[in-house]
Amino acid sequence: MLKSLLADRFRLVVHYEDQPIPVYALVTAKKGPKLKASSGEERSTCHITNAGDRRTYVCGNTSMAEFAERLKISRPVVDAAGIQGSYNFTLTWTPGDLAEGIADPTGQLTLFEAIERQLGLRLESQKRPMPVLVIDHVAQLSTDQ
Numbered sequence: 001m002l003k004s005l006l007a008d009r010f011r012l013v014v015h016y017e018d019q020p021i022p023v024y025a026l027v028t029a030k031k032g033p034k035l036k037a038s039s040g041e042e043r044s045t046c047h048i049t050n051a052g053d054r055r056t057y058v059c060g061n062t063s064m065a066e067f068a069e070r071l072k073i074s075r076p077v078v079d080a081a082g083i084q085g086s087y088n089f090t091l092t093w094t095p096g097d098l099a100e101g102i103a104d105p106t107g108q109l110t111l112f113e114a115i116e117r118q119l120g121l122r123l124e125s126q127k128r129p130m131p132v133l134v135i136d137h138v139a140q141l142s143t144d145q
Helices: 002-010 064-070 111-119
Strands: 013-028 045-051 054-062 077-079 087-093 121-137
Touching (some): 054 064
Parallel strands (some): 013 077
Antiparallel strands (some): 013 121
């Protein structure tokens, strides 16, 4: 409904096209994944809890594609690990300025470090073609109305 309203009111014309953008690719770390296979009987879930200065992400019956999609960080995350199936796992890290992988002298783990140490995966900076909304035309409204 909103799309047709914008198209009618502003003569908005858009399309999607793939353009290379910076992403984080979820890949397997050198030592391999540390994941526990799910029985597949339970519903796929992931939830975050906060306890003091730590954040814990508990996932059940979750594929790597679902996990990558649920990670909300500064760039889109895409699954490039090539790991099939669903897994149960827990990930614990310290949020905040440490989220982009800057080393912390107190020993607290960033999200990037936690993914590598606890799951045997890594977030690798890459450019990948991703769908981007492109505005082809929009009409300027007169101020007389």
